[in-house]
Amino acid sequence: MLGYLWWLLDPLLHMIVYSIIVVFIFKRGQADFPVFVFCALLSWKWFSSTIMSSASCIKSHMSILNQVYLPKFILPLQETIVNLVRYLFGFIILAIMLVVFKIAPTFHFFEIIFVILIHFLFIFAVSVLLAHYGVYLKDLKNLLGHLTRIWWYLSPGIYSLTLIPEQYRWLFWLNPNTALFESYRNVIMYGKHPIYGYLLIWGSFSIVLIALGLRKLYKYDRTYSKVV
């Protein structure tokens, strides 16, 4: 059993697959393409695995919820934090890749804390809402698997925003992933600031979503376990 090693292997293998497809098959992408993908992929894994498990978190903890009362927001919060720890583990691979591709991070790297904070708020916001709807919609998990895949390809993860024709580029900024991925790359690879403006907008948006989600969770707090 490889156990915890999968936390590292999983994003690594994904990165290798994307690199092979883009660099060798499509003959696209710059020399540091693997790092470029990895910056986005690693954080996307955090998002996608968290929301997948959050969608079923109340149901999968039903046996505990039927025994003791727990405030329900703890469950999506726990998923978010567990996956954050996995995400941070992935930085081990990122560090190795930075050495291999000879990219020296600057002091801007420390601004990643702000990006991670905003990303945390956004992931928690989505998770809280999905935790609520996951109780009532059985198909949500199947649907999410496909939605997250589509969302990933609509985000500048394996391609750069500069490839998008200028007149459509504003559409991409409606996707929170754009600001997040670009910010991660800025601080890790390019020695630049994260895109503070957009991040602040998405941060406030997330806080509103969290407030809405928590209100839902508290309203139905003691009725979830009654749903059969």
Add this chain to the structure above:
Amino acid sequence: MSDHIIEVSNLHLKYTFIKSLDFRDWVIHTFTRQKSVRKTKSIEALQGITFNIERGKTVGIIGENGAGKSTLLKVLAGIYAPDEGDVKIHTDSISLLSLAAGFKPELSGRENIYINGLLLGLSKAHIEHHFNDIVEFSELGEFIDNPVRTYSSGMKSKLAFSIACHVDPQLLLIDEVFSVGDARFRKKSSARIKEMINADRTVVMVSHSEELIKELCDEAIWLDKGKLIMHDETEKVLQAYGAFANR
């Protein structure tokens, strides 16, 4: 503070069965303009229950399967919110003992003792202090370091019982945990439960064993199909229930 530790008035509670959004149904209803079937179905598990329980009493709940006994305990434990009516519990220290314990199958028995104990409201220091007692009581021996998924169902319920019987709440709710394990363990566990009941605390217990109720309880509540039929001294309720069951 009144000497009533539990005040329940006009309690209603229903379970909702969900017919999840079904794509096939959705297509059929959209294109054939059939009248849509109701999305949810609900069952009134408790209907207008009213009773009070005094501090320090031991109360047994009896009734046939599906009468709402376990549901009532879950309402008292704060797991379910009443759909109607009022439930006032004048203490914060409540524990529900039931054997539907939420073990994490991949973790060892040792780790599960901690998780389960914390969930039942024990402090970490308390668990550490009683850890050896718990393991000894559960008779798991060296299995305690194996993952719980490798346990037999008897071992699991023994472990669950051993953790649960180390809680020390003011209000103890017991949901049919007497029939655990083999005959020897059962003897040991009923002795332990009697110890817990005899201490100066309020106990509400569900059991199908009329002897046990007769032996342990001051009062009894008889539920039938979600309605409270009788709440009186144990003798009287058991007599009436016996007459009803033998009809």
